[in-house]
Amino acid sequence: MRVAVLQVAYGDDEPMSARVERVAALVREQAGHDLVVLPELWAPGGFSYREWADRAQPVDGSIGSAMSAAARDAGVLLHAGSIIERGVPGETGGDTAGEPGGADPRSSEGRHLWNTSLVFGPDGALVASYRKIHRFGFGSGEPKLLDAGEDIVVVDLPGNHLAGLSTCYDLRFPELYRRQLDAGATVFVVPAAWPAARVRHWTLLAHARAVENQCVVIACNTAGTHAGTEMGGHSQVISATGEALAMAGTAEEVLSVEVDMDAVTTWRTQFPVLGDRRL
Numbered sequence: 382m383r384v385a386v387l388q389v390a391y392g393d394d395e396p397m398s399a400r401v402e403r404v405a406a407l408v409r410e411q412a413g414h415d416l417v418v419l420p421e422l423w424a425p426g427g428f429s430y431r432e433w434a435d436r437a438q439p440v441d442g443s444i445g446s447a448m449s450a451a452a453r454d455a456g457v458l459l460h461a462g463s464i465i466e467r468g469v470p471g472e473t474g475g476d477t478a479g480e481p482g483g484a485d486p487r488s489s490e491g492r493h494l495w496n497t498s499l500v501f502g503p504d505g506a507l508v509a510s511y512r513k514i515h516r517f518g519f520g521s522g523e524p525k526l527l528d529a530g531e532d533i534v535v536v537d538l539p540g541n542h543l544a545g546l547s548t549c550y551d552l553r554f555p556e557l558y559r560r561q562l563d564a565g566a567t568v569f570v571v572p573a574a575w576p577a578a579r580v581r582h583w584t585l586l587a588h589a590r591a592v593e594n595q596c597v598v599i600a601c602n603t604a605g606t607h608a609g610t611e612m613g614g615h616s617q618v619i620s621a622t623g624e625a626l627a628m629a630g631t632a633e634e635v636l637s638v639e640v641d642m643d644a645v646t647t648w649r650t651q652f653p654v655l656g657d658r659r660l
């Protein structure tokens with residue numbers, strides 16, 4: 382499986398619409414890859430909390446539409462990173478959803494905003510979305526502004542493999558990855574806006590999630606400095622044996638990596654540690 386990891390750099394001076402155009406062009410350049418991955422919140426800004434409400438969109442808003450077109454033009458499976466999703470109250474139905482004062486079962490705190498990853502197929506169709514479960518900020522930032530996702534999401538990859546979806550801070554919660562493993566995942570895709578201050582945790586935890594679950598980890602971080610926070614870069618592709626197949630530096634960079642998915646099965650057979658779990 383040929384994978385392109387697009388470590389996008391941005392600052393505060395680039396308007397969101399210009400960034401969407403620039404990144405869509407970068408995605409189109411990745412034709413020939415099977416899977417292309419973008420970072421968390423690269424369009425609205427990972428730490429641009431004050432702008433999030435204004436930049437929030439439904440999944441089929443301008444960011445989603447541009448990514449769908451880019452995936453189709455490149456003929457790739459595109460993990461388009463995440464957006465601030467503005468949900469529609471009552472969108473999923475239910476007894477009280479959409480009624481005045483009624484509860485939307487998908488918006489537990491009623492904000493109707495989520496940090497939502499989008500995956501588009503080579504025909505441009507939305508094939509999966511994942512709402513970030515663990516919100517970063519310890520009472521401010523995401524927990525204050527966004528609702529938490531609740532659903533585990535795995536998505537089909539070429540070659541009969543399944544990828545589990547998670548986002549940034551989720552990487553600190555190993556139980557999430559066990560649940561994805563139990564859902565059949567052999568790959569974890571993790572877009573992030575992980576700060577430089579804790580980049581050692583980012584590389585360490587990506588390796589740990591790969592080794593403990595015998596899964597490939599495709600982890601796409603952000604570069605540059607925005608909203609006063611320097612991003613850590615170091616996007617990485619880690620094999621199921623825990624080897625770094627590719628590791629980016631701190632600037633904008635594209636990693637193009639051939640991932641041998643048969644090696645996951647071979648490793649799990651040679652070293653069948655997952656069979657010794659005590660549940």
Ligand SMILES: O=C(O)CCC(=O)C(=O)O
Pocket residue numbers: 427516517548549550551553574575576579582
């Ligand atoms: O866990 C961390 O250190 C960073 C997490 C983060 O920046 C995020 O989830 O947006």
